[in-house]
Amino acid sequence: MKLPVKMTINGQSYSHEVEPRLLLVHYIRETVGLTGTHVGCDTSQCGACTVLINGQAVKCCTLFAVQADGANIMTIEGLAKDGELHPIQQGFWEKHGLQCGFCTPGMILSAYQMLERYPKPSEALIRHQLEGNLCRCTGYHNIVKAIEWAAEHMPAKK
Amino acid sequence: MATVAADRMFGKSIKRREDPRFITGRGQYVDDLKLPGMTYAAFVRSPHAHARIRKIDTAAAKRHPGVVAVFTGKDMTGVNSLPCGWDLRKEKKIPGVMQDLAIVPHMPLTSDAARHVGDPVAVVIADSHEAAVDGAEKVQVDWEPLPSVTITEKAAQSGAPQIHDGAPGNVAFKWEIGDRAATDAAFKSAAVTVKKRIVNQRLVANAMEPRACVARYEDATGDLTLWVTSQNPHVHRLLMCAFVLGIPEHKVRVIAPDVGGGFGSKIFLYNEEVVCSWASRQLKRPVRWTSSRSEAYLTDAHGRDHVTDAEIALSKDGKMLGLRVKTTANLGAYLSTFAPAVPTFLYGTLLNGVYTIGAIHCEVTGIFSNTTAVDAYRGAGRPEACYAIERIVEAGARGLGMDVAELRKKNFIPKFSGAYQTHVAVSYDSGDYGAAFDRVLQMLDYRKFRADQEAARKQGRLLGIGFSTYIEACSIAPSKLVGALGAGAGLYESGKVRVHPTGMVTVFTGSHSHGQGHETTFAQIVADKLGIPIEQVDIVHGDTGSVAFGMGTYGSRSASVGGTAILMSLNKVIEKGKKIAAHLLEASPGDIEFGGGQFSVKGAPGKAVPFGAVSLTAYVPHNYPEGLEPGLEETSFYDPSNFCFPFGAHACVVEVERETGNVRILRYLAVDDVGNVINPMIVDGMVHGGIAQGVGQALCEGAVYDGQSGQLVTGSMMDYALPKADMLPMYETDRTVTPTPVNSMGIKGAGETGTIASPPAVMNAVVDALAPLGVDHIEAMPLSAERVWKIIQGAKGAR
Numbered sequence: 001m002k003l004p005v006k007m008t009i010n011g012q013s014y015s016h017e018v019e020p021r022l023l024l025v026h027y028i029r030e031t032v033g034l035t036g037t038h039v040g041c042d043t044s045q046c047g048a049c050t051v052l053i054n055g056q057a058v059k060c061c062t063l064f065a066v067q068a069d070g071a072n073i074m075t076i077e078g079l080a081k082d083g084e085l086h087p088i089q090q091g092f093w094e095k096h097g098l099q100c101g102f103c104t105p106g107m108i109l110s111a112y113q114m115l116e117r118y119p120k121p122s123e124a125l126i127r128h129q130l131e132g133n134l135c136r137c138t139g140y141h142n143i144v145k146a147i148e149w150a151a152e153h154m155p156a157k158k
Numbered sequence: 159m160a161t162v163a164a165d166r167m168f169g170k171s172i173k174r175r176e177d178p179r180f181i182t183g184r185g186q187y188v189d190d191l192k193l194p195g196m197t198y199a200a201f202v203r204s205p206h207a208h209a210r211i212r213k214i215d216t217a218a219a220k221r222h223p224g225v226v227a228v229f230t231g232k233d234m235t236g237v238n239s240l241p242c243g244w245d246l247r248k249e250k251k252i253p254g255v256m257q258d259l260a261i262v263p264h265m266p267l268t269s270d271a272a273r274h275v276g277d278p279v280a281v282v283i284a285d286s287h288e289a290a291v292d293g294a295e296k297v298q299v300d301w302e303p304l305p306s307v308t309i310t311e312k313a314a315q316s317g318a319p320q321i322h323d324g325a326p327g328n329v330a331f332k333w334e335i336g337d338r339a340a341t342d343a344a345f346k347s348a349a350v351t352v353k354k355r356i357v358n359q360r361l362v363a364n365a366m367e368p369r370a371c372v373a374r375y376e377d378a379t380g381d382l383t384l385w386v387t388s389q390n391p392h393v394h395r396l397l398m399c400a401f402v403l404g405i406p407e408h409k410v411r412v413i414a415p416d417v418g419g420g421f422g423s424k425i426f427l428y429n430e431e432v433v434c435s436w437a438s439r440q441l442k443r444p445v446r447w448t449s450s451r452s453e454a455y456l457t458d459a460h461g462r463d464h465v466t467d468a469e470i471a472l473s474k475d476g477k478m479l480g481l482r483v484k485t486t487a488n489l490g491a492y493l494s495t496f497a498p499a500v501p502t503f504l505y506g507t508l509l510n511g512v513y514t515i516g517a518i519h520c521e522v523t524g525i526f527s528n529t530t531a532v533d534a535y536r537g538a539g540r541p542e543a544c545y546a547i548e549r550i551v552e553a554g555a556r557g558l559g560m561d562v563a564e565l566r567k568k569n570f571i572p573k574f575s576g577a578y579q580t581h582v583a584v585s586y587d588s589g590d591y592g593a594a595f596d597r598v599l600q601m602l603d604y605r606k607f608r609a610d611q612e613a614a615r616k617q618g619r620l621l622g623i624g625f626s627t628y629i630e631a632c633s634i635a636p637s638k639l640v641g642a643l644g645a646g647a648g649l650y651e652s653g654k655v656r657v658h659p660t661g662m663v664t665v666f667t668g669s670h671s672h673g674q675g676h677e678t679t680f681a682q683i684v685a686d687k688l689g690i691p692i693e694q695v696d697i698v699h700g701d702t703g704s705v706a707f708g709m710g711t712y713g714s715r716s717a718s719v720g721g722t723a724i725l726m727s728l729n730k731v732i733e734k735g736k737k738i739a740a741h742l743l744e745a746s747p748g749d750i751e752f753g754g755g756q757f758s759v760k761g762a763p764g765k766a767v768p769f770g771a772v773s774l775t776a777y778v779p780h781n782y783p784e785g786l787e788p789g790l791e792e793t794s795f796y797d798p799s800n801f802c803f804p805f806g807a808h809a810c811v812v813e814v815e816r817e818t819g820n821v822r823i824l825r826y827l828a829v830d831d832v833g834n835v836i837n838p839m840i841v842d843g844m845v846h847g848g849i850a851q852g853v854g855q856a857l858c859e860g861a862v863y864d865g866q867s868g869q870l871v872t873g874s875m876m877d878y879a880l881p882k883a884d885m886l887p888m889y890e891t892d893r894t895v896t897p898t899p900v901n902s903m904g905i906k907g908a909g910e911t912g913t914i915a916s917p918p919a920v921m922n923a924v925v926d927a928l929a930p931l932g933v934d935h936i937e938a939m940p941l942s943a944e945r946v947w948k949i950i951q952g953a954k955g956a957r
Contacts, residue, residue, distance in 0.1 A: 019288065026287075035190035036183020038418070040366045041451035045875035048366060076183030089181040093173055096843050100673030101180030102366040102418030108181065123888070130883040134875070136366050136419050137673045139850030139912075140883040142843055 005069045009034065010078030018065050025049040027065035028075060036076040036105050040134070047133030050106035051075045057113035059106075059132065076105035079112070088112055088150040097146030099137030107133050111147045120151055165754070167686035168903075171839035175692070176677045185416040188370040188385050189448045196372070197226050199434055199447040200290035202280040202297045203456065204272030207306035207528040207868020208319060211271060211279060215298040219282055222296055224289025227441060229433070230280045231269030237436060239263040240427055241401040242493040243393075243646040246331055246502065260325035262526070264492035266402070266432045271304070273321055273491035274528050275870055276456025281433050283445055306528035306868035310465045310488040313527040321491060321526045330489050330524035331498060335506040335582050340517035344480030348471035352557035356549050357938045358542050358917075360463035360488065360861040362872075363535050364880055365672075367418020368449040369458060371431040373438035380409050382439065386431050388414040388700075389424045389670050390710020393647070395702050397427040397495070403436060410435075414700040417672035421851070422534040423458045424672065425712050426495040430457075455873045460861055461535020463488040464501065468546045470554040471516075476568045478554075479516040483509060483546055487524045487532075494533035498524060503643045504539025504631070510580035511547040512591035512627050512805055513569040518581040528868045530861075534712060536851060536913040540630040548626040548918035552925070556934050562625060562922070563604060566595060570627075575899060584631060586803045587898045587906075590831070594894045595627055595807040598829045601890060602809050615930050620814040621824075622927025625807065626918040632907025633802035633900065634713030650797035651715070652706045653723030655684070655731050657790035659777035661770030663688065663695045665727075668708015669720030670700045674844070674909065676716060679836045683721055683903075687728045689755030690769055706793055714907030717836060718802055722901045726794035734790060735772045741783040742767050742775060802898040802906040806830035808849075808915040812923040819947030821857055821924055827890045828915065833898045833906035841908045846889050848912020854881035855913075856920035858940050879940075931955035 006015040009032060016031055028037050028051070039061060040046035049061045052074040060068075079086045088111050091097065098104040107130070114121060114129045121129065126147050127140070135143060179185050216228040246259040268277050280297050284290035305319040312318055313328045321328055345351055371386040382405065388394045391412040399407040417424060434445040449457065464485050471480035487501030506520040555565040571578055575588040607623060614621040634640075637648030654666040663684055669676055677697045685692040698704055711720070732752050739757030740747040749760050758766035775782065776790040811825040828845055835841050858879035862872045872878040897904025917939065924946065925936055932954035938945070 021288070029190075030192075030287075033192075034183070035187075036185070038187070038367070039189070039448075040368065040418075041875045043451065043874045043876045045880075046366065046451075076181075080182055085178075085181065092181050093177045096174065096839050098177060098180055099675070099843060099847065100366065100419040101176070101185050101416065102187065104180050105183050124884075127884040127886075134366065134880050134882065136364055136421070136851070136880070137847045138843060139846035139848070139881075139889065140886055141846040141889055144883065144888070 024060040024063040048106040087153040091146040091150035095146040167682040193444040196444040198287040200294040201278040204277040208304040210302040212300040219293040219296040222293040225293040231267035244499040262322040308863035313525040328526045334521040336519040341519035349474040353469040358464040361461045363421040363423035365419030370448040372446045373434040374444040375438040389420040411703040421536040459533035468550040483520040490531035494531040508543035537910040541914045544628040598807040620927040622923045624922025631801040632714035633718035651720040654793040655727040669716035714909040723796035727792040730792035804906040810919040810923040819943040832908040834904040852916025
């Protein structure tokens with residue numbers, strides 16, 4: 001049995017017939033073909049699959065695709081606008097906040113929500129807010145620096 | 159730190175050139191690949207730690223909709239065992255004694271018995287991932303469960319279940335190094351001897367990207383392409399073609415595209431990539447397999463798992479007279495690719511540390527158990543050596559009643575360059591060990607710390623400091639030497655420099671980057687040497703179809719070995735360029751010098767041609783030297799003359815919460831000496847990551863098997879605790895710079911230092927923190943709050 005789903009991803013609308021058991025992350029990666037969202041675990045620990053669903057940072061391995069029917073989703077591919085990097089992306093580049101790059105999309109989108117909630121986070125707050133994202137390369141030092149850099153360079157809210 | 163001239167690219171912290179694709183989600187990892195007609199593989203694995211296979215019934219699985227094929231080990235006729243690339247039996251000449259290594263079969267799909275939980279017995283291949291997984295559930299295996307043994311100390315005890323016919327008593331090998339008689343004599347003459355059990359627990363690498371492979375066989379041409387999460391694609395190809403599948407190497411192309419971390423776990427040839435390659439040839443369709451994280455815990459090679467009795471002999475005034483080490487190393491159920499090398503030649507040979515020690519003797523017993531195979535994990539043998547030394551040195555200082563810093567300072571090998579012959583075969587290249595330690599003491603303000611600690615203790619606070627100094631053998635390795643030690647391969651590296659007619663440069667390197675940033679650092683070497691903008695340089699790696707040959711990336715060898723191969727080719731390019739420039743400038747080649755991207759006549763700076771004009775002439779050779787071949791492309795293979803030996807000193811300050819046992823790291827300081835540095839930002843980043851992995855080992859990580867059932871109880875990220883951002887501090891790092899004389903760039907290697915130095919620093923700090931309670935040693939890691947709380951409750955001074 002397959003069910004219809006329809007959602008908007010990075011401003012583009014998609015509709016498919018999918019198995020009810022298909023995870024949203026596999027829908028995004030395999031069905032839609034946006035492979036910037038990664039799968040690093042099978043227990044919702046690593047955070048590599050973090051995307052924004054209706055503005056909320058969500059590990060999209062925790063949802064079935066059918067549960068996201070009608071949702072507005074942004075993946076890492078949708079963050080840079082008109083070829084211009086978002087300040088968080090720029091911060092990760094400036095501060096060497098990545099090495100192998102595998103956790104990076106999830107880290108960046110977690111940071112996106114973090115900075116919406118806390119525009120000027122302290123180091124301790126950043127570390128606490130990264131509770132749901134694992135990185136095995138950087139020891140987190142430069143990820144914290146990258147997010148601090150982004151916080152300093154975010155455009156003022158209107 | 160050394161400053162860098164403004165016009166040099168070597169030594170600059172430039173931003174990484176690979177980052178734009180990663181921060182925009184456009185990296186290309188193996189699991190991102192989708193090919194027309196692709197099938198998906200799912201493996202049927204043993205749920206038992208040890209069980210005989212009576213029968214495998216695949217009929218129901220084969221009938222499952224979408225299933226294309228089901229194979230068991232019996233179907234894989236003509237396929238051989240996965241090889242162990244390091245054979246200790248060959249070792250004869252170095253001062254170590256070896257009993258025969260038990261080389262046991264390791265079939266891609268086992269058909270007689272399963273020897274650890276997760277051992278693969280069948281593969282189901284289907285049109286979709288879901289159908290493959292469903293099909294795998296329908297494979298019926300008739301198991302006869304057998305008693306198992308997983309615990310390191312118990313595996314070689316009499317009465318333990320026998321795992322392989324070819325390894326009586328589950329002993330894989332016995333190995334020793336050093337001078338037993340001299341060490342015994344040193345202990346007899348010592349004023350103080352201290353003996354401790356030191357356990358270096360089993361770890362799982364946990365690269366964030368799980369292993370994956372896609373195999374595509376093209377029937378029309380007979381070509382097989384394997385995309386695989388590999389740190390060394392040529393090694394994968396060689397082992398698979400020559401040893402396992404017996405297929406022609408020149409018809410196989412192995413591609414390791416973007417790879418999401420390795421830490422050793424992606425060096426080895428694994429069952430799954432062999433099975434998928436073989437299956438693709440049978441089915442004539444592409445086959446993809448991606449490990450789930452749970453499968454990764456069961457099948458990625460594990461690391462460490464040593465149980466060691468270490469003993470130090472000291473004179474009254476604190477001179478190190480002798481070191482005696484007895485280690486049992488758990489190798490798991492099978493011998494992984496490098497397994498026997500790790501607890502022997504990469505461990506025993508580093509036990510001299512950075513100290514002048516009177517005599518050393520080390521015995522290692524390698525044992526089989528019903529656990530996942532153990533092989534190299536970041537540091538590989540060297541962290542285990544550093545851990546044993548640095549824990550026993552601090553225990554020795556306490557036994558002697560001497561300050562831990564003072565004892566170290568009394569025993570450092572004095573500054574040298576060229577050679578320091580250790581008691582354990584290797585000869586160090588250059589070192590100034592006391593300087594690194596002094597720097598860390600200075601950064602820490604050690605005297606002030608001890609005063610603050612005294613004050614804190616009076617308030618009942620448990621504040622501690624731990625040090626570690628370390629040495630490691632990098633730049634792996636001189637082929638002749640490792641061949642004598644039992645390596646099945648040479649450990650050189652290749653580097654090709656292709657200068658295009660317009661002066662653009664493509665470099666082909668046998669090193670592989672899976673986070674190290676070679677696309678930046680190698681390009682820095684090129685831009686620096688040729689004096690051209692870095693934008694004109696591209697680095698190609700990870701593809702046997704374009705790179706001549708390569709031994710890959712591990713053992714902190716890429717910059718020192720891979721980078722030197724590139725530099726050699728650059729020198730050849732410049733030499734040839736001088737001949738072309740001499741012709742164009744109507745001068746003698748001996749009078750041409752090269753610098754700043756210009757070939758010029760010595761003493762006549764106005765007479766010059768730019769690099770791009772020379773490259774164009776090489777490809778449009780109308781006005782060209784007689785007898786010189788057109789083109790500007792050079793290949794070099796660099797085989798180092800010795801290992802390089804980075805070193806350093808780390809310090810960790812902790813506070814232990816008495817009520818909960820929680821350990822909080824207040825400061826972590828690292829002074830590393832990795833020789834010359836191409837990109838300080840990247841080296842710092844690797845140091846940070848290494849520290850975090852070592853802190854993880856000390857405080858939270860550990861692969862735990864249930865002693866009864868043999869089940870891996872830490873088989874997911876929910877159960878295996880990886881370090882998170884909020885348990886780590888900002889690291890305070892610095893460097894001393896002692897270039898190696900081994901290679902012309904003076905680079906030693908920087909990828910593993912943090913992982914090597916940090917576990918003993920953290921552990922020593924916690925022991926120091928608990929010292930007022932009467933704690934003088936802690937045997938086991940990780941120091942979970944529960945374990946520390948129990949230690950506090952059991953301590954004399956706590957009652």
